Amino acid sequence: MTHTQPLLIELGTEELPVSALPGLAQAFFDGALDALARRGIAVERGEAKPLYTPRRLAVLLPGVAVEQPEQRSEVLGPYLNIALDADGRPTRALQGFAAKAGVDWTALEKTADARGERFVHRTVRPGARTAELLPEIVREAIAAMPIPKPMRWGAHGYAFARPVHWLVLLLGEEAIEGEALGVRAGRESRGHRFMHDAPVPIARPGDYVEALRAAKVLADPDERRARIVAQVQAAARAAGGEARIAADNLEQVNCLVEWPHAVACAFEPEFLAVPQEALIATMEANQKFFPVLGEDGRLRERFVGVANIESKDEAEVRKGYERVIRPRFADAKFFFVEDTRQGLASMQAGLATVTYQAKLGSLADKAARVAALAEAIAPQVGVDAALARRAAALSKADLQSRLVGEFPELQGIAGRYYALQDPSLDDLAPEARRAIADAIDEAYQPRFAGDDIALSPLGKVLAIAERLDTLAGGFAAGLKPTGSKDPFALRRNALGLARTIVGSGFDLDLRALLAAAADAIGPLPTGQDGASAAADIDELYDFILDRLKGHYAERGVPPQHFAAVAALRPASLYDFDRRIDAIGSFAALPEAEALAAADKRIRNILRKAGVEIPAAIDPALLSEPAERALAEAVEAVYAETGRALAQGDYVDALAHLARLRPQVDAFFDAVMVNADDPAVRSNRLALLKRLGDRLGSVAAIEQLSG
Known part of the structure; x- marks a missing residue:
């Protein structure tokens, strides 16, 4: 059984950067574990985790093997037909290999592979003591740490996040000799800078946390x-x-x-x-x-x-x-x-002097576009159109306020406070004023990942209109994200738009909304030979779906489910969400896998048919019992699912489709689609097409088949 001892590594520094400290500690911890693993040194990690304070990074492991396992090596040499001459004497190739290995050629062993026998030099040597390797392990762990702006101090060439003052290196009760970053290792740590200015000797790793606590330092x-x-x-x-x-x-x-x-x-x-x-x-x-x-x-x-x-x-x-x-x-x-x-009116007027984006005009231009979009969306979701236009027109006014200039994170929030008392809104009833004030704030929601969407209907309308204009304008102006660069936060805006539409239950035509936003912006100059370009609606739609895909993945929706619905490209994202829920319920049914495979088979057959498929089924050409049974079942399911599909009850529609499995299985078991008679063949293809059309009415369920 491998003998182990607890290990303590502590690197003491000047105060480390606050934002980087947890990451540095984790990197130091991981780097030490990786360096131990590369040398084959066994580690009992237990509940170990990075320990750190502003002045130290520490690795405390409950058990580390005191030495490496035996180090075995195998170096392959020349094949026998090259190593030995016709008389069995060693050639220069073999003699050179043996000399390099430091042995006589007669001490070499033989091994075989697909090409034949060859010489091999095998060695076994004892593993090194862990204590001898620890200084190098520490240096490797330090070198692997991500330090974007390393500092240099003193007259040497060492660099680290902050100057280093002490190094503790203990394996069991043994203080390991060595150095890193110009500091010699020992067993003395340091306590609180002001409340315990004496060194803190550490007798053994297990004493570390308590010894520092006594010195007014909480290392955990x-x-x-x-x-x-x-x-x-x-x-x-x-x-x-x-x-x-x-x-x-x-x-x-x-x-x-x-x-x-x-x-x-x-x-x-x-x-x-x-x-x-x-x-x-x-x-x-x-x-x-x-x-x-x-x-x-x-x-x-x-x-x-x-x-x-x-x-x-x-x-x-x-x-x-x-x-x-x-x-x-x-x-x-x-x-x-x-x-x-x-006052808000004066702030709003000042937006004309602030450029939103060189090709997209001023903030006043953007506010006007958003107001027009909000006015168009509002009646579709039961919101007063005039109120929506007025709220949207004021939604950017607070960007001209002194308060937002000092506290940019108060965009919208400051506007809410100003709207609640601004004289320009005195003509409104109190509840209408409150609705506008809240909407000015909620237009920015969700502000960050995990934030709630807007709460009020008017706020949701503004949030949707704002993001539509940002996305259409960004794409038209050639600001599409590339790699990690996304200066206009178009990815975040796309997800915010999708989440707001889905979460609000607004059954809106996304392509129509994007087209309206693009039309309001119009073609913009590209800078290439005077050419101009407008936002591509299909490209924008796909961009939004791509962000939605990641959102559903975080919710645990399998990628096949998303792909099945995305294949139909629903116009409404709210409808998209309902189909996602329905396909999840369908996938749990015992019939789902077989029907998905059948649907995939149907689409392959239709794709390879090579003939024009009739629009209707001729009952007179249905000769086999299984195809007659399937035709009757298909017609019945059309009647059963028609109302459910019209009402958007996709769960009920898929439940009815699941009942087709016996007839579908029987058809493929007993009926040959590619019959010799062309008319019969075409009729069977028409039956499969009608079946496939209804199977794919909620989602492309063939995507569920592996």
């Missing part, structure tokens, strides 16, 4: 994260609210501290007159603080900061946190007040 990021959450929540509840703990903000704070300590803070209530999203944005993005919300979800005049120290004078830390946030809040308040005085 999960433990550190849990402490941050617990302390922040406790501080917020003590202040009478609940902490807003956004995942990305939490992760950044976790990468900033080694010993987190929550500090409850406050700000002046007068700042609550500012849109809370602006205050939350500056707290989270700029200062990495945690806002405190009331039971109603509204921001309170409280927040929680997380210090990297247990200060003897916490009041001073609190005052520092409150002091740094006040100027940002004051700026937000000033911007909001000035924007409110300016």
